[in-house]
Amino acid sequence: MKSLVIxxxxxxxxxxxxxxxxxxxxxxxxxxxxxxxxxxKCMASIDQAKLQDLQVKSEKMSNDIKxxxxxxxxxxxxxxxxxxxxxxxxxxxxxxxxKCGEMAQGALPMMGNVETYDEKxxxxxxxxxx
Numbered sequence: 001m002k003s004l005v006i007x008x009x010x011x012x013x014x015x016x017x018x019x020x021x022x023x024x025x026x027x028x029x030x031x032x033x034x035x036x037x038x039x040x041k042c043m044a045s046i047d048q049a050k051l052q053d054l055q056v057k058s059e060k061m062s063n064d065i066k067x068x069x070x071x072x073x074x075x076x077x078x079x080x081x082x083x084x085x086x087x088x089x090x091x092x093x094x095x096x097x098x099k100c101g102e103m104a105q106g107a108l109p110m111m112g113n114v115e116t117y118d119e120k121x122x123x124x125x126x127x128x129x130x
Contacts, residue, residue, distance in 0.1 A: 035103060042100035050093040058088065069128035081127040 061084045068077035088094055 039100055039104045042096070042103055046093060046096050046100070051097075054088070054091060054093055058084075065127055074126065074128045078127050 061080070065077045065081050068074075068080065
């Protein structure tokens with residue numbers, strides 16, 4: 001179900017482009033559709049149970065961090081968030097999703113960049129202030 005939602009979100013710009021044919025020729029549209037089929041196949045290869053497990057763990061971690069922040073344990077919350085960010089960034093399931101997203105980005109450059117965890121980006125921010 002999640003893959004269907006993600007794929008739908010990825011394909012929404014395609015329908016907008018299809019309604020405005022002067023921005024894309026037939027050859028480009030066919031190439032884009034071929035890439036999107038590869039993206040769909042890529043997304044289908046992701047283990048949904050692992051993805052669900054990652055989501056559950058992330059939600060629990062988010063709640064734990066919020067609780068620490070509300071208790072004034074900012075340093076502990078920050079360390080926990082950084083540690084979890086490192087762990088998730090190396091997760092094979094997430095890496096596969098990023099790979100699929102990068103494939104989609106190649107087909108639909110108007111989608112913007114695929115977001116990845118960048119520890120340097122968060123070094124000057126605090127998780128409790130988000």
